[in-house]
Amino acid sequence: MIVLVLNCGSSSVKFQLFDMATEAALLRGAVEKIGEATSLLVCEGEGKGINKQVSAANHSEAFNHMRGLLADLPQPQAVGHRVVFGGEIQENAVFATPEIESLIESYSALAPLHNPPNLAGIRAARQFYPSVPHVAAFDTSYHQTMPPRSYLYAIPYDFYEKYRIRRYGFHGISHNYVAERAARLLAIHPKDFTGITAHLGNGCSLTAIQRGQAIDTTMGMTPLEGVMMGTRSGDIDAAIIFHLMDRLGISAAEVQRILQKESGVKGVSGLSNDLREIEAAAADGHERARLTLEMYAYRVRKYIGAYLAVLANPQALIFMGGVGERGTAMRERILSGLSHVGIRFDAGRNRQATPPESEITTPDSPIRAFVIATNEELMIARETQRLAAPQA
Numbered sequence: 001m002i003v004l005v006l007n008c009g010s011s012s013v014k015f016q017l018f019d020m021a022t023e024a025a026l027l028r029g030a031v032e033k034i035g036e037a038t039s040l041l042v043c044e045g046e047g048k049g050i051n052k053q054v055s056a057a058n059h060s061e062a063f064n065h066m067r068g069l070l071a072d073l074p075q076p077q078a079v080g081h082r083v084v085f086g087g088e089i090q091e092n093a094v095f096a097t098p099e100i101e102s103l104i105e106s107y108s109a110l111a112p113l114h115n116p117p118n119l120a121g122i123r124a125a126r127q128f129y130p131s132v133p134h135v136a137a138f139d140t141s142y143h144q145t146m147p148p149r150s151y152l153y154a155i156p157y158d159f160y161e162k163y164r165i166r167r168y169g170f171h172g173i174s175h176n177y178v179a180e181r182a183a184r185l186l187a188i189h190p191k192d193f194t195g196i197t198a199h200l201g202n203g204c205s206l207t208a209i210q211r212g213q214a215i216d217t218t219m220g221m222t223p224l225e226g227v228m229m230g231t232r233s234g235d236i237d238a239a240i241i242f243h244l245m246d247r248l249g250i251s252a253a254e255v256q257r258i259l260q261k262e263s264g265v266k267g268v269s270g271l272s273n274d275l276r277e278i279e280a281a282a283a284d285g286h287e288r289a290r291l292t293l294e295m296y297a298y299r300v301r302k303y304i305g306a307y308l309a310v311l312a313n314p315q316a317l318i319f320m321g322g323v324g325e326r327g328t329a330m331r332e333r334i335l336s337g338l339s340h341v342g343i344r345f346d347a348g349r350n351r352q353a354t355p356p357e358s359e360i361t362t363p364d365s366p367i368r369a370f371v372i373a374t375n376e377e378l379m380i381a382r383e384t385q386r387l388a389a390p391q392a
Helices: 059-070 098-109 115-128 141-145 157-163 172-185 239-248 252-261 264-269 275-283 287-310 321-326 328-335 347-352 376-391
Strands: 002-008 012-019 024-032 039-045 048-054 078-083 093-095 134-138 195-200 204-210 213-217 316-320 357-359 368-372
Touching: 002 115, 002 376, 012 059, 012 376, 024 048, 024 059, 024 376, 039 059, 048 059, 059 115, 078 115, 078 376, 093 376, 098 115, 115 134, 134 376, 141 172, 141 213, 172 195, 172 204, 172 213, 172 316, 172 357, 172 368, 172 376, 195 287, 195 321, 204 287, 213 287, 239 252, 264 275, 264 287, 275 287, 275 328, 287 328, 316 321, 321 328, 321 368, 328 347, 347 357
Parallel strands: 002 078, 078 134, 195 316, 316 368
Antiparallel strands: 002 012, 012 024, 024 039, 039 048, 093 134, 195 204, 204 213, 357 368
C-alpha cells in the first residue's frame, strides 16, 4: 500500500510518501514559510534533491508544489494526517470523517497553535486526493490510558466536567513508536514493556509506561507543562503568572507569550533555544549557558526519578528527539550518577551511539538505556494502513 503522511503546521507542510510493503520512504520533503513573500520547497528521495524558493500563499498552493513532486511516483492509496490535539479520543487513529473534523475544530480553543493548521491540511489534502481514505492520527491519544489520579488537576472537579480541563499529554505518536522499538530490542511483546520514554528537543516530554500503557506524562493540558524546553518554561508556580501581570502591568496573553516563546533554554541563557549553541557558549565560559545546561539536565533527572518511583519493575529508559538522539553530552549529564536507581551509564557506549538504535548502559545494568531515532511519520503510516487497507 502507498501511504502519504502529512504534518501541517501554521506555516509549513511536511510530507513523506511510504511504500508499506517495505516501509520505505519513497520521498520526503516540506514546503516551509507558507504565507510569506517567498516560501521554500525542499525534498529528497527517488533521485530528487530540491531546495528552492517558491510561492505558496496558503496550504492549497503548498499542496500544489508537493503534488507536482509526487506526479511521477506511485500515487497514494491513503493519506495519514498528524493532528496534535484529539481531546479524549482514545483511538490512535481514526478516519477523518466530517464528525472528526468538527471535533478537531472544537478543540482549537485548547490547541490554537496546532489544530487549525492540522485541520486546514486535512481539508486541503482532500481536495487533491478526494477518492482515497484520509486518516487522522492524534498525538494525545496514546496518553488516554492514564488513570484519573494522573490526568486530573487538584482544582474544582467541575472544571473537568464542564470544560475538560485535565492533563492530555503530547508527542504520543513518538512515545508509542520508540516504546514498540524498545520492546523489540528487549525481545518482549510491546504490551509487556515497562519503562520511561524521553522525547527531548525544542519541545520536551517524558512518559511513564506500565505494561504497554501510558500511565503518566509530563506535558499537561497544553505542551507548556513539564520539563524545561527550548522556549517554554515547563513547570512553574502558577502564582508567578499573576505576579507578573500585577508587577509589569501586562495581560494574560502577554504572560503566555513569555512562557511559550521567551522562556526555557532561551530565557535562562539569554542566547538561544538551541542547546548546541548553549553547549559551545558554556565551553567558552559563559556562566548562564552553563547554568542552563545544569537546569535542563536536573529537571529531566527529576522526572526520571519520579517515574521510576511509580513504575513496577521498569526495564528501560529511551531517549529520542533532536537532543535525545544527538545530545551526547546532555545524555551524560542526565544519566551520570544514577546507578543507585538501577541505571548504570556507560560513557563509552554513549559517545559511540549512532542512529537508529544504540544502548548506552553497561551490560549488567538493571535498567537499560537506549537511544532510538523516533519516526512519527512511519507510525502514522502504519496506523493509516491498518485502517485504510481493507478499503483499498
